[in-house]
Amino acid sequence: MPNDMNNPIEITPAQRALFSSTLDEMARKVAQDEPTLGVEFPHVTSPDGAWVRQPASLSAGYTGDSWSHGNWLCGFWVGLLLASYQHTGESRFLLWARERMRLVAQRAEDPNTHDIGFIFDSSAIPGFDITGDAWYAGIALEAAGKLRARLVTTRAGAYLASWGPMNDPRGRCSSAIDTMANLSLLYWAANYSGDASYRLAARAHADISAKAFIRSDDSTYHAVEYDTVSGERRRGYTFQGAFDESAWSRGQGWAIYGYVNTARETGKREYLDLAERLATYYLKRLDGRQVPPWDFDATGADADIKDTAAAAVVSSALLELGRVHPDPAAGARWRTHGLAMLEALCRTEVASEPSQRGLLKNSCYSKPHNEGVDGATMFGDFFFAEALCRVMMPGRFRPLPAHPLAII
Ligand code: GLY
Secondary structure: OOOEOOEOOOOOHHHHHHHHHHHHHHHHHHHHHHHHOOOEEEEEEOOOOOEEEEEOOOOOEEEOOEEEOOOOOHHHHHHHHHHHHHHHOOHHHHHHHHHHHHHHHHHHHOOOEOOHHHHHHOOHHHHHHHHOOHHHHHHHHHHHHHHHOOEEEEOOEEEEOOEOOOOOHHHHOEEEOOHHHHHHHHHHHHHHHOOOHHHHHHHHHHHHHHHHOEOOOOOEOOEEEEOOOOOOEEEEEOOOOOOOOOOEHHHHHHHHHHHHHHHHHHOOHHHHHHHHHHHHHHHHHHOOOOOOEOEOOOOHHHHHOEOHHHHHHHHHHHHHHHHHOOOHHHHHHHHHHHHHHHHHHHHHOEOOOOOOOOOEOOEEEEOOOOEEEEEOEHHHHHHHHHHHHHHHOOOOOOOOOOOOOOOO
């Protein structure tokens, strides 16, 4: 039986105290930092522990040949404000979330990036779920339309192009494994509006990605370049991993997260099986650790660089896999893994020094670009908070469907 508000995940009193004090720490840091940000948003921390900040307005795009992801992290701050509201009940967090949402809302018009899913699934959707205010839902729906418009239809199926204007051939032929985690926005839009085309687009993307991204050993490519006519994979490559054939740990996490959500939203067992295979590969490469290296195939000193954000994403995904799994014993096994990862993050990776403004230490945004290595990242903190909320307040940050689809 899925866990819900009446059937919560069983944890020990020590775990409850640990998770609760970590949420306290999150709310405390967020409340201290919010009044210091002006119109900018936290991105990654610099070596001194301070947030590097960016305006929400920074769109993705090319300047000549150089690509910028833009500010795809701004929505996560709104999400942390909302999680802090749910944890503390203090109305100031809700007021801040609304003000921040106004600054982020303009990005719902951004046609240049799949990250529009991350931006609004972490902000407008929980904003709507928590307040019931249709203003949030309208913003999320506009964003979902932009994501759906990134669909490229080929003879072998359709995929969502991840990066850049759709009329730019460099971006049009490429997709990233991260996009699997962006599908949540489309599933929400289908459920909210009753327009199944959002779900069809998400499912088409999940199907072609299963063929193009997943290697025979169940590891994943970070990115794939497609033949836009035949839909064949021209090449698999990486942007943030160690090398093209390596197993970038966060990419594996995005894949697990995306296929768990796809199983829940479609009720199809094939996606659950795929999520389990991807998670089994991840656990095998963890080899008893709870936090992965930034890339499972990194060598030398680089192999010691961790990615707590990957651990947070996978913890959240495995807790959800445990909840939706139709086999209670298998569900319990995945939940145990998700909880163990979450507990390890709380015990060893929370930044308690006052100068460290992020929540999770040792996140790794991009080792190849030497950006956000060894500090906190806004997405790491968000998925950590999401996992904590799944355990400590089920249904209050991510709602539990009243009539869940049976996965068959
Ligand atoms: N672009 C998503 C990530 O850095 O994982």
